[in-house]
Amino acid sequence: MPSSPNPLSRGPRVQSFQPPQGDLTIMAGSGNPLLAQAIADELGVRLTPCEAHQFSEGNIFVRILENVRGRDVYLIQGVHSPVNDNFVELLFWIDALKRASAQQVTAVIPFFSYAKGDKKDEPRVSIRARVCADAIEVAGADRVLTMDLHSPQIQGFFSVPVDHLYGRHVISDHIRKMNIENLVVCSPDVGFAKEASDFAKLLGTPVVIGNKMRKDHSETVEVLEVIGEVAGKNIILVDDFTITGRTLISMAEVLKKKGANDIYAAVTHGVLSKGAAERIGKSPLKKMFMTDTIEAQIDPLPDNIEVIPVAHSFAAAIRSIHDRTSVSTLFPEKRSKK
Structure with a gap:
């Protein structure tokens, strides 16, 4: 007679039921x-x-x-x-x-x-x-x-x-409703290029990439170059977060020098250290979009920062x-x- 299976066997087991779901x-x-x-x-x-x-x-x-x-x-x-x-x-x-x-x-x-x-x-x-x-x-x-x-x-x-x-799903939905013409997505560096490309696919736009250099652990950066055509275009800079806003602002200044029209920015997390909101408010950025993953801010937000809910x-x-x-x-x- 065939032997019965050993209940202590370490072989694979198939769970034939789902555990009950709690409230x-x-x-x-x-x-x-x-x-x-x-x-x-x-x-x-x-x-x-x-x-x-x-x-x-x-x-x-x-x-x-x-x-x-x-x-x-x-x-x-x-x-x-x-x-x-x-x-x-x-x-x-x-x-x-x-x-x-x-x-x-x-x-x-x-x-x-x-x-x-x-x-x-x-x-x-x-x-x-x-x-x-x-x-x-x-x-x-x-x-x-x-x-x-x-x-x-x-x-x-x-x-x-x-x-x-x-966050790019809710942000791109919001931007799409604005019907911005000649829009181009820009990554501030090569490290965010893949995410910027995904963002561009959702908006159906081209993508360009910036090249920046950070000398130390501070938030100070130097934008060296922009790879792609931006003259006469409306640009949206995308990143996962910003703390001081300096990367986005430096990139916006370079884009302006290269002939870009309106420049927007979009980040999922607006970390915004002391002084960042005021800095962004005085920057070339026409509008910066961020989600409400961080709801308590150190400084009041300027008119050119718009918060998009992610609930x-x-x-x-x-x-x-x-x-x-x-x-x-x-x-x-x-x-x-x-």
Whole structure:
């Protein structure tokens, strides 16, 4: 008689059922309360009550104010200024949710600042993005949802699933409605050329590339050249984020000298350090578009900065994750390659 299969065998196993889905729960950390509320409104759910408090010496305390046992919790908490406080709070929320027996915790990180530290490109430096990824996993996150990582390969730093959204979809939809003639997409450097090309495909425009040089860790750059024809064109500069605005402004000045007409800029994350908003307001940029992944700004925004909401994109991704459908179908260029 054939022997019965060994239940302890290490061979491949096929899971013939889906685990039960917990109630969809949205929770807001201190980093993005307005975005979290907008996401909850899009999904037709209320925000789960919670509180975070920072003591006078800097110690952070978090508490969930209702039962989350068995729920699928989507925690909205960006890692932006104050970066370290927001990151530590993110870890504490994840830990609190796991200890409260949440079924699944998805860390929704609209902006992940430490993504800039994605490689060891100098002697004796830390790969900060990898350290942060390890910490998020150790705290207990089951999944990560984010937008426009500085380097997409950072997804590989995590062993849990990472869903990566792109701000260019909502920004390009907004720009397309403006019907700007003779539009050309421009990348400020070769490092963003692939993303700029994807942006151009969504708008149906040509793409040109700038060549810049950064001498140190400051935000000061020197634009050396622009590869492509810009004379008589309307230009939109695209990047994933800007801190001081100097790269975009320097590029805009060079483009003007080369005969460009109106110059726009579009970034997903408006990090905007002290003085950046005023600098952009006085620059040759006719308009700069940025999303609301970072909602608290140091300085008032000038008239030529326009904020585009991304709650719908995050809500659609959360609904897809919760319903176990494909998140990639949200991206037009991904569908076209099938």
